[in-house]
Amino acid sequence: MFEIIPIVIILAFLFETMDSCAGMGFGTGLTPLLLILGYEPLQVVPILLISEGITGFTSGFFHQEFENVNFKIKKPINKETKIMLNIAILGCIAIMMSVFLTYFAIKIETDLIKTYVAILVLAMGVIALFKLKSKTNSYKPKLLTFFSALAGFNKGIGAGGYGPVVMLGQIFSGIYEKTATAITSLSEGIVSLVGFASFIFLPVIMSQPVEIDFVLLPSVFTGGFIAALISPYMVRVLPNKMWRIVIPVYAISIGVYIMAKIYVL
Amino acid sequence: MESETSIDEVGYVARLIDTEMTILERMKIKKSTMYRIIGALSIYSITMIIFAITL
Numbered sequence: 001m002f003e004i005i006p007i008v009i010i011l012a013f014l015f016e017t018m019d020s021c022a023g024m025g026f027g028t029g030l031t032p033l034l035l036i037l038g039y040e041p042l043q044v045v046p047i048l049l050i051s052e053g054i055t056g057f058t059s060g061f062f063h064q065e066f067e068n069v070n071f072k073i074k075k076p077i078n079k080e081t082k083i084m085l086n087i088a089i090l091g092c093i094a095i096m097m098s099v100f101l102t103y104f105a106i107k108i109e110t111d112l113i114k115t116y117v118a119i120l121v122l123a124m125g126v127i128a129l130f131k132l133k134s135k136t137n138s139y140k141p142k143l144l145t146f147f148s149a150l151a152g153f154n155k156g157i158g159a160g161g162y163g164p165v166v167m168l169g170q171i172f173s174g175i176y177e178k179t180a181t182a183i184t185s186l187s188e189g190i191v192s193l194v195g196f197a198s199f200i201f202l203p204v205i206m207s208q209p210v211e212i213d214f215v216l217l218p219s220v221f222t223g224g225f226i227a228a229l230i231s232p233y234m235v236r237v238l239p240n241k242m243w244r245i246v247i248p249v250y251a252i253s254i255g256v257y258i259m260a261k262i263y264v265l
Numbered sequence: 266m267e268s269e270t271s272i273d274e275v276g277y278v279a280r281l282i283d284t285e286m287t288i289l290e291r292m293k294i295k296k297s298t299m300y301r302i303i304g305a306l307s308i309y310s311i312t313m314i315i316f317a318i319t320l
Contacts (some may be wrong), residue, residue, distance in 0.1 A: 002316055002317045003310070061301075062302075062305075065298050067278050068279045069276075069278070069279065070278045080275055083275065089291040113293070139275050173273070175275050175276055176275065176276025176279050176280050178276065178279040178283075179275060179276035180276075182279075213273075214316075217316065217320070218316045218317075219290065222309075225305075225309050229305060229306075233294075236279075236282070236291055238288075239283065239284050239288065257320075
């Protein structure tokens with residue numbers, strides 16, 4: 001059934017704007033709100049994955065167009081492309097593992113694990129705020145590999161917080177904030193499409209296909225797509241100094257939100 | 266040699282634009298980019314029509 005739901009468009013637009021500008025928050029923020037609005041997980045999770053896949057590619061393309069990043073498809077590929085591919089590959093392995101665990105109903109996701117992710121995101125956000133004054137920040141590839149693997153591990157066990165850890169991990173590893181946002185957007189797009197494919201094909205392989213309800217797709221896609229066009233432009237125009245503050249503050253608010261979801265809501 | 270190393274630096278282009286251009290200069294959109302935005306919006310419209318037909 002084709003249906004346009006204004007509240008879903010607005011929510012998708014807001015969270016995708018922040019996701020494409022600050023590299024985090026689309027899944028963590030939007031999923032619980034849609035569940036609160038009364039939608040079922042099977043109406044929400046695959047739709048957010050495919051929508052984030054398409055908007056991730058769109059946002060990545062326009063980040064390149066607005067020169068926030070310089071991806072090179074032709075060989076020899078440059079460092080920015082290599083970093084994006086490394087993050088995407090680790091994320092793809094993690095999301096396939098996550099779908100596999102969900103499919104076999106292996107639930108290792110506990111409040112304790114979610115608390116650990118919330119504390120990790122909070123701590124990284126606070127450290128990023130403290131590091132605001134340091135101007136020299138050279139590129140540290142080993143640290144970046146560590147954070148990509150850590151984010152992948154968190155996603156793999158279904159604990160979330162992938163975006164904030166990847167994003168802040170890149171900043172700690174010396175990557176310019178605007179470029180880190182672009183790298184995160186495109187790699188999340190790749191990871192989300194692989195996640196959607198796993199969601200569809202794993203049950204088919206196991207001879208138990210899942211029926212997905214696409215009722216939210218037009219609305220989530222509309223909000224997300226418009227945001228994916230506007231956000232790279234905002235990243236280009238607004239000064240990097242501002243993003244250096246917005247990104248950690250938003251990460252801290254996500255950490256607080258995850259914590260509140262476990263212990264308050 | 267030194268400039269070659271800095272071009273290879275991660276985020277070099279974004280950093281350069283930030284230092285060389287003012288906010289007003291960064292606000293200008295190239296003609297080719299405008300065409301690509303129109304192209305993206307056309308793809309969006311076609312996708313929505315497909316959704317309307319198939320969902």
